[in-house]
Amino acid sequence: MANDNKQRALEELSNDPSFANDSERSAYFDRLSQAALGVSVAALALNIVGIGFFVPDWVGPVAATLSIVMAFALRWCTKGRLTLGFSTGESPWPSIVVLLFMPSCALAMRVVFEAKHVLSMTQLVVWALAVTVLFVLAYAVSLTRPERSIGNVLRAAVVGVPLFFVVLKEANIDFDNAPPARYSAVLLGKHIETGKHKTPVFTIGPWGPVKAADTDRVQFPVYEHTAVGDRVCVVLHAGALGIPWYTIERCA
Secondary structure, rough: HHHHHHHHHHHHHOOOOOOOOOHHHHHHHHHHHHHHHHHHHHHHHHHHHHHHOOOOOOOHHHHHHHHHHHHHHHHOOOOOOEOOOOOHHHHHEEEEEOOHHHHHHHHHHHHHHHOOEEEEHHHHHHHHHHHHHHHHHEEEEEEEEOOOOOHHHHHHHHHHHHHHHHHHHHHHOOOOOOOOOEEEEEEEEEEOOOOOOOOOEEOOEOOOOOOOOEEEOHHHHHOOOOOOOEEEEEEOOOOOOOEEEEEEEEOO
């Protein structure tokens, strides 16, 4: 398959006056292949680092956004010869589609286990859908005619919604510098959710804009030092994108 793709690529380059002979065309294809491998490995490394939870919170959404911009930039700089298609059979050129989506996986892991909660999920979904529409349009325009299949565009949309949901959720939290409001609530119950990872969970009574009991993840130190019947503090933030979010903490 690799040799077939290279042969097809060399045939496409045969009419390009930038290359004097097959040797130059072959070397160019090999450089692109190495570049595609390099950025794919970099995306994987970024994903591993992000899952490690030992980098500042703002690094995740910034890295994911930059990786998307870089993918489109590399595509443009190479005149479309680094493909963003999902299927290698549609184009003989090396694919860098992993650069679009891999870094967001680390963000997804953070969202699953973090103890920061969005108050209005509907607002976040609307934001994610709007950005996904723009992303899919840009993605479709960047594809060559053989790559511009309904399958590729649908796959980009399916992957784009959770990707931008995660990126926007993290950006809304990490870049929020507005002073928060604090509310008090009664701890009604607590338990540890078991599975591959242990997750401490509180059930708290009504507070501020929330008029019914609610169940949310908390950090282990808060869980361990708070008893049922105690009052906990709910810290409500405005959100950098105007999407309120909150954490549950021990009251000072």
